[in-house]
Amino acid sequence: MVKSQQCEKEAVKKGPWSPDEDHKLIAYIQRYGIWNWSQMPKPAGLARSGKSCRLRWVNYLRPDIKSGSFNKEEEEAILKLHETMGNRWSAIAATLPGRTDNEIKNYWHTHLKKRFKATEPVQEAQVFNDKKKFSETELFLLGEAPKASKLETISTSSSSGPVHGDHNKDQIAEQNICASETFGEQQSLWAESHIVQDSEAIFKDPGFTLSNPPTQSWLQEPIFPSGSSYNDASNDYWVNLSMQAEIDGI
DNA sequence: AACACAGACAACCGCCATCCC
DNA sequence: GGGGATGGCGGTTGTCTGTGT
Structure with a gap:
């Protein structure tokens, strides 16, 4: 495992994600699910760290994102x-x-912080910054979702605009996003309807190999509301993303 | 038109908790 | 029980974009 980390350090790309990278990650996850972030980048054809992939997916690429x-x-x-x-x-x-934690954090720092300081000069951080002070019950009463199990039961608390901020951002906007506590029952159609719309090319890539059979955790437990218009919208999202990648000359 | 500055946001880093062998 | 691997979180930084001069 140390080895994989060392390998990860070799030529790991940083900086903004290109549409191509987004496309690859999406296609890979569509096809194989999320089974191990640290080992996914390679078979997905990405020169990114697992952390980076996870962050990108969680914060921007997931379809259950409110833009x-x-x-x-x-x-x-x-x-x-x-x-x-x-x-x-x-x-x-x-x-x-x-909404994602990153998005909220950013929004806080850029918009709300001043407002908070103006109205609540003292309270901040004094009492509640220490998370250990919360009991399970308190957290529950505050509405905090139970922690997801390790194998990526994708919480729906995510995120903002997908893929380079602008393009396709509106594709998934204004959708009826499921609440985290109910997402388990909302899943289904996404996995079926979205698997491999435009990922064939990626998986024909000579560098592509599947090192481990995926557990397909989120394919087994699809994360989107099957009965809503959501599927169509997110379907469009993937299609448009693919188209965008082609337009960009990928 | 060119430059400087500020605001907004995407992404990275480091730490910590949990899981697994 | 111990140690390494992995994932998640919050803080911080870097980059991009819009606006003013």
Whole structure:
């Protein structure tokens, strides 16, 4: 395992993700699911660290992402939750379906921090920043989702605009995002309807090999509401993403 | 038109908790 | 029980974009 980390350090690409990389990651996850972040990049044809892939997926590529700016209700919720929970962004994100901790954190620092400071000069961080002070019950009452099991039961608390910020961002906007506590029952169609729409080329790549049979955790437990218009919208998202990649000359 | 600056946001880093052998 | 691997989280930094001069 040390070996894999060492290998990871060799020629690991950093910086902004290209549409091609996004496409590869999406196609790979569509096809094989999330089985091991640290070992996925290679078979997926990506020169990225597992962490980077995970972050990209969780924060931007997942289809269950609410795009667009925060509305008033969300703003208020963030302010209120921050007041009680401090900088526990993941916990806050868990209560805002379709938003990620990173997005909330950024939004806080760029928009809400000043406002908070103006209204609540003292409270911040004094009481709640120490997460260990919360009991399970307190966390539950605060609405924090139970921690996902290790094998990537994808929580739906994610994220904002996919793929380089702009393109396709609207494709999945304004969708009815499921709440984290119910996502288990909402899954199904996504996996079927989205598997390998445009990933053939990627998997024909000579460098592509599948080193381990995937557990297909999220394919087995699809993460999207089957009964909503969501599937069509996210379907479009993948299609458009593929098209965009082609347009970009990939 | 060119440059400087500030704001917004994407991505990385380091630490910690949990899992697995 | 111990140690390594992995994933998740929060803080921070880097880059991009818009605006003003």
